[in-house]
Amino acid sequence: MKCTATCSFGLESVLSAELKKMDFEDITSENGRVNFKSDLTGITKANINLRTAERVYIELANFNAVTFDELFENTEKIQFHKLLDKSGAIIVNASSVSSMLKSIPDCQSIVKKAIIKSMSNYYKIDRFPETGPKYPINVFIYKDNVRIYLDTSGSSLYKRGYRKKGGDAPLKETLASAIVQISYWSKDKILIDPFCGSGTILIEAALIAKNIAPGLYRDFVAESWPIFNNNEWIKSREFYSSVISNVNIQKMYGSDIDKEVVSLARQNARTAKVSDIIEFSVKDFKNITAPSEKGVIICNPPYGERLEDEQVAKKIYSDMNKKFDEFPKWSKYILAPDKIFEEAYVKKADKKRKLYNGKILCNLYQYFGTK
Ligand SMILES: C[S@@+](CC[C@H](N)C(=O)[O-])C[C@H]1O[C@@H](n2cnc3c(N)ncnc32)[C@H](O)[C@@H]1O
Incomplete structure (x- = not known):
């Protein structure tokens, strides 16, 4: 077909x-x-x-x-x-x-x-x-x-089932997963998201690390169709359950200044069955410290979409630049709106990739660490 x-x-x-x-x-x-x-x-x-x-x-x-x-x-x-x-x-x-x-x-x-x-x-x-x-x-x-x-899907595939509620501006699960896949992160590298919100980026990375198929625990409209008469759905679920693995996975760290959103992230990670490899904490990003010499940061900081928030976002981006200097060998992947980010963060990205977060045109600003 x-x-x-x-x-x-x-x-x-x-x-x-x-x-x-x-x-x-x-x-x-x-x-x-x-x-x-x-x-x-x-x-x-x-x-x-x-x-x-x-x-x-x-x-x-x-x-x-x-x-x-x-x-x-x-x-x-x-x-x-x-x-x-x-x-x-x-x-x-x-x-x-x-x-x-x-x-x-x-x-x-x-x-x-x-x-x-x-x-x-x-x-x-x-x-x-x-x-x-x-x-x-x-x-x-x-x-x-x-x-x-x-x-054949019914409700959209970004609805994995683990996130009942997001924070203020949650990333779609599909976009979060794509960013993780675009990055040079792999499960043997430490991963940090200092603006983790409801935890979507880290949860999607953890699903990849554990080889958990994202739709394993949800249903699809085609499951009730008689053309699937040979237990195809059951067999595929059995297959994807059998390939889940917990081998060689480095810890992931998520933090956010908002206490409620961090508790949501913990709940979401538990529902997604990945809470054993992610540690969440309430923290201003200015207080994060590097748990190792090398690793990967993937995040989407606040956008400053409304005019009054733009100055706040710009201040965060310029403070991020200073903070991330403490992580010189780390790779950083930052999803932020086009135009205002680079101006405030100052450092020119090694690579940029245009992506839409809903209707907002963003760039994935990529800064490569040392190999
Ligand atoms: C665009 S949202 C991130 C959404 C997240 N990726 C998700 O999928 O839910 C930005 C997050 O930055 C957090 N934030 C704002 N200022 C912060 C700061 N100074 N330190 C740490 N987190 C901050 C907000 O609470 C918000 O959750």
């Missing part, structure tokens, strides 16, 4: 590398998505084990349409009965950019009618109860090209 995993803009190469490592084939990337080939077992593995993907889809069709008739006719041709159960509840979501077909409600209702017609052509019945498993169908229309996808 042709499949697609979506991700935040800028993370396509990280997601491609993950898919490659999992031995998927025919991997190609586009803006915000990576395409690959998979069988049903592969779909369970992609959902359970991908760290930077937002959702995993099966591509059902790809065609051009500029009229509602073309949209209906091309959708009706899809053999929905091969994937959808006849009692299934079909939910259609559409989006359209720079296309003739602009009305989202009309696109959704036409696609839904065409699906029912296609099912009806096969089953020779007109009414479907829609009381069974959920089938989210996504219609992406871009420059008159229509792609119809079946969403």
